[in-house]
Amino acid sequence: MTADLQELDYEQQRLQNIRDNQALLLSLGLSTPTKLIPSKPNTSLRKKANLNARRRTLEPSEEKQNRRRSYVSQNADNDSVSDNGLRRSARNQGRVLNYARENSPPAWKRTYKYESDSDAAGGESDDGMDGRQRNAKRMGVRTQNPKTFGHISGVEVGRWWASRMEASTDAVHAPTVAGISGNATVGAYSVALSGGYPDDVDLGEAFTYTGSGGRDLKGTKQNPKNLRTAPQTSDQTFENSLNAALKRSAETKKPVRVIRGFKLQSPYAPTEGYRYDGLYTVEKAWMGTGLTNGLLVCRYAFKRVRGQDPLPVRDLERERMEMEEE
DNA sequence: AGAAGGCCCTAT
DNA sequence: ATAGGGCCTTCT
Numbered sequence A: 001m002t003a004d005l006q007e008l009d010y011e012q013q014r015l016q017n018i019r020d021n022q023a024l025l026l027s028l029g030l031s032t033p034t035k036l037i038p039s040k041p042n043t044s045l046r047k048k049a050n051l052n053a054r055r056r057t058l059e060p061s062e063e064k065q066n067r068r069r070s071y072v073s074q075n076a077d078n079d080s081v082s083d084n085g086l087r088r089s090a091r092n093q094g095r096v097l098n099y100a101r102e103n104s105p106p107a108w109k110r111t112y113k114y115e116s117d118s119d120a121a122g123g124e125s126d127d128g129m130d131g132r133q134r135n136a137k138r139m140g141v142r143t144q145n146p147k148t149f150g151h152i153s154g155v156e157v158g159r160w161w162a163s164r165m166e167a168s169t170d171a172v173h174a175p176t177v178a179g180i181s182g183n184a185t186v187g188a189y190s191v192a193l194s195g196g197y198p199d200d201v202d203l204g205e206a207f208t209y210t211g212s213g214g215r216d217l218k219g220t221k222q223n224p225k226n227l228r229t230a231p232q233t234s235d236q237t238f239e240n241s242l243n244a245a246l247k248r249s250a251e252t253k254k255p256v257r258v259i260r261g262f263k264l265q266s267p268y269a270p271t272e273g274y275r276y277d278g279l280y281t282v283e284k285a286w287m288g289t290g291l292t293n294g295l296l297v298c299r300y301a302f303k304r305v306r307g308q309d310p311l312p313v314r315d316l317e318r319e320r321m322e323m324e325e326e
Numbered sequence B: 001a002g003a004a005g006g007c008c009c010t011a012t
Numbered sequence C: 001a002t003a004g005g006g007c008c009t010t011c012t
Helices: A003-027 A043-053 A164-169 A241-252 A316-324
Strands: A180-183 A187-193 A206-210 A256-261 A274-289 A296-304
Touching (some): A003 A274, A164 A274, A187 A206, A187 A241, A241 A274
Antiparallel strands (some): A206 A296, A256 A274, A274 A296
């Protein structure tokens, strides 16, 4: 088969999958159109968001931090949705946990630290001039536990990060590569939408999501590799712990934190970096056909929890026009 | 304690 | 484009 025909096949299959996913969302009553809000940012609100964005202690790059935000939170108070069950605040009241238990790795590679850890500061001031001196491996100090359900205290809907690493430091989505965080027993804490599966549908208030697994990340014996992503070569299954986590979430209906990334092809994606879009529930989990050789994938339908700030919507058409003017 | 998976990131 | 690695989490 020619390359052209293959591409055509792929695109046909992609469009068909999108139709299927849209139909699925519709069947769940999740296709209600969301009202558009102007994409032009309100300046007074932007000032407020910049203040909020400033509160992280370690800034790897001032330049990145000052980049234009694609989203401005309209309401920094997060009283609209509770943390749904886990008594995190009660249990941890009055102290900052060191979530690393016994078997702690050495301090230089420890994942969680007290903000007030004296050895964390290491005596040096972190001026960032010589960013590699202390804790070269760490991008920041985590003060919240990512293994909790619901909002992370102090992180408002709309918070923006330049990288997955920063979102991980803020405990909103812990994995730096994986899209799903969680386990089969308690369910998923969070997911990242980064456009890795181009047949997923994003309606903002609802979306479909594809599971993980089914890839050869290590290559073959002859041709060993050390990859983080690769083409799919086998069926995904719900045995995969991350897929099982989301399946579990569909049962428990516990809220899942969602971040959207710049690579996502959607009017709800940020133009750069990653953005916290609040809490969703998993409404359904099922198996479907993916885009690679008819291999199976795990699919999920997400629904946004009510009462949260509306999502920003980009006018992709207008952006395309403006691009052409350059 | 170690291995392995994973919708990153960056240098070449 | 792609090669390779740093990082965090879950599972053995």
